Amino acid sequence: MRAAFSRELVRLGQTDTNMLLLTGDHGYALFDDFRKECPAQYINAGIAEQNMVGMAAGLARAGFRPVVYGLSAFVPVRVLEQIKLDVAHDNLPVIFVGDGAGFVYSHLGTSHQSTEDIACSRSIPNLSVYSPADRFELAVCMEAAYRSQSAVYLRMGKCDLGDVHVAAPPASVGGMLEVKCGTAGDVTFIATGSLVSTAIAIADDGYSNASVWSAPFIKPIDEKQVTSICERSQVVVVLEEHSVLGGLGSVIAEIASEFAPVRILRIGVRDRFSHHCGSYEYLRKEHGLDRLAIAERIRYFLAGL
Template structure:
């Protein structure tokens, strides 16, 4: 376990239990990735922890060259993804990490929505010997699933509800909770979660998308290059219905406040999301007429 001067209290139990397996590399994140690459070449399985604004964004070049180019089994954990570090401003928020890493070869990208998906993603990462990024928020929004996901394969979406409804709401990370709230408000919508964004579960999505009148994606990430982009790329040429991307618009956080305030300022409060989707659905109906 390597950290860049983060999470002292968080790692105290681990440091006491495994003192020889904990390394605080200080505020030198680029160097920390190089150390992790060296450890991986020596036969270890390094796990690199940092805020998502720093891991992967600050160390993108080192992830690309030191780890992915060598295809080394290094796991990167980006905590506080999205805008959950609301009071600390844009420097500590990460709304572009998925987009940045999707373009880097070799690396897998995971974005669990609750503790059960987190466990399943971690198990899958450790069963494979390739670079991986585990994206975590810190909003503590509660469970989506009722229990452990013992039969999940990373190549599949996870249906939260699958009744054959007209609309399909596709979420990742904290976006799954937002999708559930929107589905409850709008109705006639199934909700699915995407814990693994790369490799993207294209076959699973194409199957679930069949016959839907509208598809909406939900993510605490820029609308560019994240889940919405991956869904659009996958369904291009197959799906001709209404498509809506719910996420961070093309803007920085210019205000500080608590997490709900920041989500509201980016148009991601449940009421604003509901209005966005209803406008798109109404526009589609008018167009068809």
């Protein structure tokens, strides 16, 4: 997915010389191709993320299309006030890219883990939130972000988990994508980012008739589509490498409660910090987001109905 991101940056930069890439002293190897192909469009703002957002706002006012890159623990979390007041308040078309969302930077501790970024960003007016699951969704999200007339936060999680699509999916902004076709019935899975592949694996193992939907667009999201999915399901299981408070599970529950009440199991990070540092796989296991723990949680939930 990071390679796809690099390719999209180069493509957009070559297409539009007003597209500028700003980084907070991160991503050197990632931007090698962009710096080679579009050297005059690259700005290293240094470890000063708040200033970088203010710079991007000024550039957007001057007619440029800034892409602001950082680790998701810093962009958007550290710079939330600047995003809100400098960019979103005046509806400026700035693309914010938060890399390493969730537990990707697990060994660096709580300061670099980002499990609250969706909740923080989706409550800000004029700020869309995208969360691609693979390189195909990343390309769709980058194109949608570039065409947007307002601010977008694009969240990149674990990037080496493989594809969930076999080709570029037909997608519209706000729409979810069916990655495993099933029949209307008991259980439907909705997932985003790194947990889409896990949802597919769990459905293949024990829920052969279940549909699995990927949600690359958290905000906006097609409420009619969500309503239709909930109406056809007895239980909806939502998976995300993010807090259960304010993330995709909350989005689905909010829509369902108003238009199509259904039992919803929200699987994500509970209301706590990580207890220890370790590998990405260790952190997923500590928080009960590994495949076996998720499957057991679903079985327990369904048994209690």
